Amino acid sequence: MATVIVNDRSHEIDLDPQPPLLWVLRDTLGLTGAKYGCGMGLCGACTVLVDGEPRRACVTPISTVAGRRVTTIQGLSPDRGHSVQRAWIAEQVPQCGFCQPGQIMAAAAFLDRHPDPSDAEIDRAMAGILCRCGTYQRVRSGQPPGGVGEPGMPPIAPAVANAVFVATGKPVRSLPIRLGT
Ligand code: FES
Ligand code: FES
Numbered sequence: 001m002a003t004v005i006v007n008d009r010s011h012e013i014d015l016d017p018q019p020p021l022l023w024v025l026r027d028t029l030g031l032t033g034a035k036y037g038c039g040m041g042l043c044g045a046c047t048v049l050v051d052g053e054p055r056r057a058c059v060t061p062i063s064t065v066a067g068r069r070v071t072t073i074q075g076l077s078p079d080r081g082h083s084v085q086r087a088w089i090a091e092q093v094p095q096c097g098f099c100q101p102g103q104i105m106a107a108a109a110f111l112d113r114h115p116d117p118s119d120a121e122i123d124r125a126m127a128g129i130l131c132r133c134g135t136y137q138r139v140r141s142g143q144p145p146g147g148v149g150e151p152g153m154p155p156i157a158p159a160v161a162n163a164v165f166v167a168t169g170k171p172v173r174s175l176p177i178r179l180g181t
Contacts, residue, residue, distance in 0.1 A: 001015065002015050002062065002067075003066060004062065005067070005069050006025065006070045006071075006072065006075070007074055011028075013062055015062060018061055018063055019062055020059060020061060021048070021058075021061070021070065022034055022036060022058040024062050025048070025057060025070075033074050034072055034073065035099070035102065036058060037099070037130075039059075040058070041056045041059040042130075043129070043130045044099070044103075044128050044129035045098060045102045046058040046102060047101070047102035047129065048070055048072050048073075049070070049105055050068050050070055050071075052071075052109060054105060072101070073104060073105060076104070082104075084104050084108045084111060088100070093135050094135065095133030095134075095135055096132070099129060099132070099133075100135075103129050103131065106125065106126060106128075107125075107126065107139070126139060
């Protein structure tokens with residue numbers, strides 16, 4: 001057995017057999033915020049913090065976090081009030097949402113150490129978290145609303161939304177299609 005502190009609560013975890021941290025979080029503790037994507041440390045969907053540092057939980061043996069402080073997206077704040085979560089909501093970053101806990105945890109750890117980063121530093125820090133929906137521009141923000149995936153976009157085929165935006169320079173704001181200002 002090993003003691004693991006997850007979101008400020010201690011848990012006694014059986015080490016035989018020894019599962020990866022992600023399995024313990026999701027299957028044993030019911031904390032399904034960290035996602036299973038590749039299971040090979042490649043996509044970042046499972047990113048959590050261990051003593052404040054981002055770690056890929058799918059390839060982290062549970063024994064290596066014994067006695068250490070693990071933070072999942074559920075433990076980042078009690079009310080989604082962490083500054084990164086508030087920024088994510090304000091910028092309407094998520095699309096399907098699958099990668100977003102990993103994105104947010106990586107961003108929170110990075111901004112903790114680099115409160116005023118450059119765009120290049122942000123790109124480097126976030127590069128390892130893959131997003132199949134392509135939310136990268138919203139993560140970096142500062143871009144004006146435009147094509148599909150931008151704030152205020154109704155559900156519409158990406159090709160149609162982007163074609164309208166390219167042709168008119170205006171985003172689709174409602175359906176049936178009506179051009180925004
Ligand atoms: S699920 Fe862990 S890195 Fe992809
Ligand atoms: S929001 Fe869908 S994978 Fe990133």
